[in-house]
Structure formats: C-alpha cells, structure tokens
Amino acid sequence: MEDAEKILTPLRELYRRDTNNRKLIAEYANNFKKRGVFLRSEVDFLVERLSAHKIELDVSLLQVKLLTVELVPSTCWFSNVRSHVNKSTWDFLRQSTYKQANFRCEVCGGRGKKWSVECHEIWHYDDRNYIQSLEGLIALCPSCQEVKHIGLAGIRGHGERAEAHLAKVNGWSQEQTKAYLEKVWQTWHERSHYQWNLELSWLEQYGINISPKR
Numbered sequence: 672m673e674d675a676e677k678i679l680t681p682l683r684e685l686y687r688r689d690t691n692n693r694k695l696i697a698e699y700a701n702n703f704k705k706r707g708v709f710l711r712s713e714v715d716f717l718v719e720r721l722s723a724h725k726i727e728l729d730v731s732l733l734q735v736k737l738l739t740v741e742l743v744p745s746t747c748w749f750s751n752v753r754s755h756v757n758k759s760t761w762d763f764l765r766q767s768t769y770k771q772a773n774f775r776c777e778v779c780g781g782r783g784k785k786w787s788v789e790c791h792e793i794w795h796y797d798d799r800n801y802i803q804s805l806e807g808l809i810a811l812c813p814s815c816q817e818v819k820h821i822g823l824a825g826i827r828g829h830g831e832r833a834e835a836h837l838a839k840v841n842g843w844s845q846e847q848t849k850a851y852l853e854k855v856w857q858t859w860h861e862r863s864h865y866q867w868n869l870e871l872s873w874l875e876q877y878g879i880n881i882s883p884k885r
C-alpha cells in the first residue's frame with residue numbers, strides 16, 4: 672500500500688464512524704491530498720479522534736508542514752513592504768492575506784488569542800547577487816510569527832517560548848531544534864556581511880509598482 676493510502680484508508684474509516692466530525696475529517700483529508708502534508712492542528716485533531724475510535728494509523732507517516740525561521744539579515748532591517756507602501760495599501764494587502772487564509776495560520780492552522788493572525792512577508796535571498804525579493808504574503812498566528820523572527824523574540828525575552836513553539840509545531844526534539852537554529856544563525860551571519868537590494872515586483876499583481884531606493 673502506498674503511504675498516502677496508509678493515511679487515507681484509516682481516515683475513511685474515521686469518517687464513517689465519527690459522524691459528528693465528518694466535515695472536519697473530510698476537509699483535513701482533502702487538504703492533505705492537495706498539499707501532501709498536514710498542519711499541526713489537523714494532526715492533533717485527527718490523532719485524538721483516531722484514538723477515540725481505536726483506529727490504527729502509523730503517526731510517523733503524518734508529515735507536518737514545517738515551521739521555518741526566516742531571519743532578516745542585519746543589513747536589510749527595515750527593508751519591508753510596510754515601509755514602502757502607504758497605510759491603506761498595507762491594510763488592503765494584509766486584509767486580503769487574512770481572508771484568503773480564512774483567518775487561520777497557514778503553517779500550524781491555529782489562531783491567536785488576542786488577534787487571530789498577522790501578515791508575514793516571505794523573502795527569497797539570492798546569495799549570489801544579493802537581492803532580497805518578495806515572494807508572497809502569508810497569514811501566521813502570533814506564535815508562528817514570533818518564531819519567524821526568533822532573534823527579536825530573544826531580545827524581548829521570549830526566546831524560550833519561541834523555541835518551544837518551533838519544536839511543538841515541527842514535532843522536533845530539543846536537540847533537533849537547537850541544531851536547526853544553529854544553522855539559521857550561521858546563514859544570518861553570512862548574509863549580514865552584505866548589502867541587499869530589495870525587489871518588490873511581486874506586488875505588481877496588485878497594481879503596486881515600487882522601485883525601492885536605498
């Protein structure tokens with residue numbers, strides 16, 4: 672049996688038995704078919720329901736969408752979308768992002784307590800030509816957003832909290848988390864030696880044209 676079937680067969684069984692939760696079970700199974708991975712909140716829910724119905728599924732097969740840390744090199748701080756557009760444009764961009772994500776975190780599937788999600792800018796770093804280009808905007812819960820900027824979290828005294836969230840979402844041990852963060856900081860140090868040019872053409876699809884001045 673293929674791995675996908677090893678997951679979908681028990682989920683079909685769960686769908687049949689757990690009649691009160693059919694809508695969510697079907698939604699999560701479909702999300703998995705589309706993305707090939709689950710969000711942390713989906714796994715937590717499904718594992719709980721499967722065990723309630725004593726349906727066996729090898730949990731190690733359930734791949735979780737990984738939360739990554741994206742440290743902005745010290746030489747490009749403040750080079751963000753927000754500082755290149757006016758407030759109403761930024762509000763339009765972030766509100767569209769939230770709506771598309773149904774006000775849920777696009778990594779863990781969760782929602783914040785005080786506010787549900789924040790808008791995160793995804794950057795690609797071209798390490799040859801030193802171009803920092805915008806690749807998209809996604810909705811993240813405040814806890815995942817804090818992990819993205821774990822350096823800032825550390826300065827604010829929330830480093831441990833951020834590390835714990837990173838480990839939880841990815842299902843990593845403390846050692847795995849530490850090893851990953853070490854690599855992240857190494858890349859950050861390397862990138863922080865250079866001046867980066869900002870590339871915001873991703874925004875053109877919204878009719879927003881910016882030629883960043885540095």
Ligand SMILES: [Zn+2]
Pocket residue numbers: 776777778779780781811812813814815816
């Ligand atoms: Zn999240």
